[in-house]
Amino acid sequence: MTPAAIIEPPAMMELHRVWKVYSVGPVKVPALSDVSFQVTKGEFVTLHGPSGAGKTTLLRLLYREEIPSEGEIQVLGLDLARARRGEVAALRRSIGVVFQDARLLPGRTVYENVAFVLRVLGTPRREITARVFEALRAVGLSARAQAYPAQLSQGEAQRAALARAIARKPLLLIADEPTGNLDEGMAAEVLDVIRDVWAGGTTVLVATHQKALARTLRRRTLTLQNGRLLKDEG
Amino acid sequence: MTPAAIIEPPAMMELHRVWKVYSVGPVKVPALSDVSFQVTKGEFVTLHGPSGAGKTTLLRLLYREEIPSEGEIQVLGLDLARARRGEVAALRRSIGVVFQDARLLPGRTVYENVAFVLRVLGTPRREITARVFEALRAVGLSARAQAYPAQLSQGEAQRAALARAIARKPLLLIADEPTGNLDEGMAAEVLDVIRDVWAGGTTVLVATHQKALARTLRRRTLTLQNGRLLKDEG
C-alpha cells in the first residue's frame, strides 16, 4: 500500500525555510515566514499561536492541500515538491487530519463518513462496522451515527472528524483545534482519546490557540506568531 | 422601516414551553425540552452549556431559522408562529447574528459582506464606507477588508461575522460562540466590543461552552444541558 520509503522514515517531518505568501488582489499576505523544524517519529507536538498566526496554513502544507511559496517539506520521507499525485494520495492515507472546519462529506451520515476512509484503504468489509463504532464510541458519538453533517452541532461535527481521522490508525495525526468547539469536560475526553492514539505509536501534531490547553499537554510546543516560529520548547 | 409594534416591545424576547425535536430517520432527537424564559430590553445574557446542549438550536429559533415543534416564541413583540415573511425579514434586520460558522457570503469580500447588510437596510451610500471600516476596526480586521471568506483564518471569519452583526447597530445582538476560534487576548478584545455595543443600548445574548468566559462576564447566565434549562442565575 505505502511506498517503501514511507516505512522507515528518517524523520516524521522536516521543514526547511518554508514561506507561504498569499496574494489577495494586489496585497501580499505572508502567512508563514521562514519556518524550519523537524519532528521525529512518535513525538507529541503542540502548535500554539493566536488567531491568524498561520497554524492552519502550516498544517495544510503538511498534507499538501497547499504548496509552499518557498522552502522544502518532507513528510514521511516524501519530498512534497516532487511527489506525484498517487504518492500524495498514499501519503494522505497515512495521515489522519482533523480539519478545523470538520469537512465531513455532506451527503453521507457520520457512520458513512468514517467508513468511507476505511473502504478507501481497502479494509475488509466485515472489519469496518466494528472499527467505525469503536472510533465513534471513543469520541462519544455512537448515538449520532445515522445523522448527516448538517444535523450535527459544531462540537459533534468536530468529534466526527476526529473519529474519521483515528479510525484508520494513521502514522501521523494532525488535529487543527480539535477542542475549539468543545466544553471543558468534553475537551478533556477528546485529549485523552488523542493521547491513547499517540500511545499506540502514532505521531501527533495538535494546533491550538488555547494557552491553557498547550500547558495542560506539557509537551513540546511550537509557538507561531504572525507566521514566524517564535519558540520551540518542551 | 420597522413595524410600530417593534418600537416599544413589552419584552425583548419571551419563550413559553418551547420544544424542538429533530427527526434523524426514525430516531427523534430532542434538542430543546420545555424551555421557558424572558429577556427584557437592555439585558446582557449568557447562554452556557456543553457541546450538543441545544445552544445553537435555541438561538436559531429566535431569528426563525427554525420553528419550534411546540411552544410559543415572541421576539421584539413579534409572535414568530404567526409572522409573515416580510415581518420575519424586518425582524432579522433588527437582530445582529454572529453565526457559529460565520456564514459569510462566499462570493464577496469582507468589506462587501459588511456593506451588504447596510445597503439592505437602506443606509445612504456615503455613510456605508465609514461604518463598515468602523466595525472592521473594532474587531481588528481592517487590514483584511479585501479578502474573500475562503482566504480568512477561522478566527478572522468569526470576527468578520461579528463586524457584520454590529455594523447595523441592532436592537438585539445574538452571538453563537463568538470567541470559540480566538486566543485569549483576541477573545478579551472581542468581548470588549460586545460590551460596548451593549452599553450603546443593544440587548445581548451570547452562547458559549466556556465556563471561564461565562464567569468572566458575571452576567445573567442561562445554563442548558441536554436541551433542558437547568439554571437561570446572575
Add this chain to the structure above:
Amino acid sequence: MLAFLVGEALRDLRRAGRVAASAILLITLALGALGGFWLLSTNLGRAVGEWRERVKLVVYLRREPSSADAAALVERVRGLPGVASVRFVGKAEALGTLREVLGKDAAVADQLLQNPLPASLEVVPTAGGATPAGAQALIAGLAAMPETEEVGGGVEWIERFARGQRLVTLFGLGLGGVLGVAAILTVTTATTLVLHARRDEMEIMRLVGAPEHIVRLPLLLQGMTQGLLGALLAVWILFSVHLLLAPRLEPLVAESLGLARLTFLTPLNLATLVVIGTLLGGLGGLLARGRATP
C-alpha cells in the same frame, strides 16, 4: 436601490461564468429552433398560397359560345359561391396550349383536320372553395349549368393542396412538441444551474434580513439578461444562416415548392423571439429559490 439591484444581477452573471454561458446557449438553441421553424413555416405558407392559385377547375362547354354569351357566362359563374376568378378559353386557345404542352410531339397537332378540343372555363376557387368539401359543392354547381359538358381538371390539385396543408401542420406540431420539451428543459436546467450557484448565498441573505425582492430580483434580472443575450444570439445566427443558405437553397426551393425567394422573418417576428427569450430567462430566474423560510 435600482442601481444596487442591477449591480447585483451583473455581478452574479459575471461570477456564474460557464454556467451562465451554458444557460445562454441553451436558450439560443431553443429560440434558434423556434425561429428556424417559424422561417420554414412562413415560407411554406407562402408556397401554399401560390399552390392555391394553381388550383383550378375546368368546365368543358357543350359548344363554343359567342363572345357576348361567353362574357355573360363568365359573369354568371363568377357569382357562384366559392369562385375567386373565371377565365374563358376558346377552342383555338385550347389547341395552342396543347401544342405548347406537346412540345416535341407538336407535330401531332399539325396533322389535325379540324380542332377537336372543346371551349372551356377555367375556374379558380376561393380558399373556401378549395377545401375538399367546398370543391365538391362548387363542382356540383358547375356541373348543373346547362352549358356544361363535364367538369374536371382540378380535383386532384385540391386534394394535393389539402394534403400539403396537413403536412405543414403535422410538421409544425412535431417540431412544436420537440421545441416545447427543449424550452422546458432550458428553463429547468438554467434554474437548476442558477440555484446551485446561489443557494447558499440566498439563504444567508435571507438570514441577515434581506427583503425578498432583494434576494429574488437580481436573479430575475440575471435570468432576463441571459434570455435576452440568448435571443439576440439566436436572431443573429438565424440571420447569418439565412444570408448564407438562402441563395443556395432558392433554386431547389423554386423547383420543389414553386417559390422564387426565401423571405426572412419580419421585424415583428424577431421582436417576438427576443421577448420570448427574455421571458424564458426571467422565468428561470424566478423559479430559482433557496431553502424556503420554514
Add this chain to the structure above:
Amino acid sequence: MLAFLVGEALRDLRRAGRVAASAILLITLALGALGGFWLLSTNLGRAVGEWRERVKLVVYLRREPSSADAAALVERVRGLPGVASVRFVGKAEALGTLREVLGKDAAVADQLLQNPLPASLEVVPTAGGATPAGAQALIAGLAAMPETEEVGGGVEWIERFARGQRLVTLFGLGLGGVLGVAAILTVTTATTLVLHARRDEMEIMRLVGAPEHIVRLPLLLQGMTQGLLGALLAVWILFSVHLLLAPRLEPLVAESLGLARLTFLTPLNLATLVVIGTLLGGLGGLLARGRATP
C-alpha cells in the same frame, strides 16, 4: 472494489435527482434529434435511389428499324459506358403512351391520318452516367450514332436529381451543425451540473487520500448511466413517433418523394445511438473534476 464503485455511482445518481434527470433529458433530446435526422436521411436516400431509376434519356430515331435491327441497336447502346438499361419504343407504342398522357384530350390522337411520332430508345443511365458530367458524355455518345435524330427527355431529370442530392447534403450539414452544438452543450451542461453537485465532496475525498480512480470512476459510471438512459429513452421516443406518424405521413411522402414506405432505423443504427449516448454521458463524467491538487 467494483461493488463499491458501482454503489458510489448509483448513490450519486440518486442524490443528484433533478439535476441527473435534466442531464438525461438533454442527452435524450440530442440523440433524438440525431436519430430523427438519421431516419430522415435514410428515407431520403431511398427516395433518391428511386428517383435515379426514373432518370432516362430518350433517343429519337430517324426511322423505325425492323425488329432485328432494333434488337441489334439496343445491344449496341447497352454496350456504351454509363448505360444501365435500354428499351426500344416503337411508333405504335409511342402513340399509345401519348393517348394515355392526353387523357381527356385523347380525341386529338383519334383524328390523326398517320402516326407522326418517331420510334425511340429509352436509356436508363448508371449512377456514373446520371451525374451532370456523365450525362453530358453519354448524350454526346448517343447523338453521334447514325440512327439518332435527336437526344432529349432526361437532362432536366438529371439536374433535378443532382440538386436533390445537394439538398439532402445541405440539410444534413445544417442539422449536423445544430446537433453538434446541442451535443457539446449537453455534455458541458451535464458536466457543470455534476461538478456543482460534487465539487466539495470530491475535494474532501482527495484530502482524505482517496485514490484518483475512486474519486473519478463513480462520476464516469454515473455519466455513462445517464447517457445510457438518455439514449434508451431517445430510441423509445423515436420508435413511438415512427409508429404513430409513419402511417399518416406515408400518403404524403408517396406523393412528394415517391416512397411507398417509411422504414425505421436498423438495429445497428440503434445500437450506435446507444453507444454514442453512453460515451457522451461518460465524457461528461470524465471532464468533471474538483479543485485540482496544487
